[in-house]
Amino acid sequence: MENTYGLLIDYGYCTGCQSCEVACKEEHGYPVGKWGIRVHDDGPWEIEEHMVNWNKLPFPTDLCDLCAARTAIGREPTCVHHCLANVIYYGTVAELAPKLAEKPKQVLFVPEYKPLEAKGPFEPKNKLAGRVHHAAAIAVTENENFTTSSQRSDSRTDVGIE
Numbered sequence: 080m081e082n083t084y085g086l087l088i089d090y091g092y093c094t095g096c097q098s099c100e101v102a103c104k105e106e107h108g109y110p111v112g113k114w115g116i117r118v119h120d121d122g123p124w125e126i127e128e129h130m131v132n133w134n135k136l137p138f139p140t141d142l143c144d145l146c147a148a149r150t151a152i153g154r155e156p157t158c159v160h161h162c163l164a165n166v167i168y169y170g171t172v173a174e175l176a177p178k179l180a181e182k183p184k185q186v187l188f189v190p191e192y193k194p195l196e197a198k199g200p201f202e203p204k205n206k207l208a209g210r211v212h213h214a215a216a217i218a219v220t221e222n223e224n225f226t227t228s229s230q231r232s233d234s235r236t237d238v239g240i241e
């Protein structure tokens with residue numbers, strides 16, 4: 080574990096600015112809908128009267144490679160560099176573990192880049208394997224209480240073409 084690197088994230092003070100998300104997307108050129116790190120919302124919800132809990136939780140995804148190109152030349156990952164609240168730390172698990180023990184609301188992530196190569200493809204364990212399954216076929220017909228939109232001919236379906 081001494082050469083295993085990770086990210087320590089103190090989400091107790093994360094402001095949810097998403098600068099880590101933006102910096103990561105720019106660094107790696109990820110398209111819309113893909114992130115190396117993603118900030119999730121937990122809340123808002125009321126703890127007690129006039130007290131609200133709303134956590135911002137940054138999570139590295141399976142696309143996170145801890146900025147291998149940056150760290151190979153002695154730079155820190157871009158999410159750490161651009162974190163405006165200074166709540167993301169990079170280092171070895173041995174360095175970060177004692178910091179993790181210092182206070183609550185922290186998480187130590189060791190991302191697994193290219194998880195399919197690391198774990199292999201997902202193989203579902205079907206409890207009903209080998210059994211034949213048949214779907215029930217039913218016919219839907221119009222009656223006085225129910226019509227489908229394709230069976231209606233009133234102002235809701237009239238498109239003005241005559």
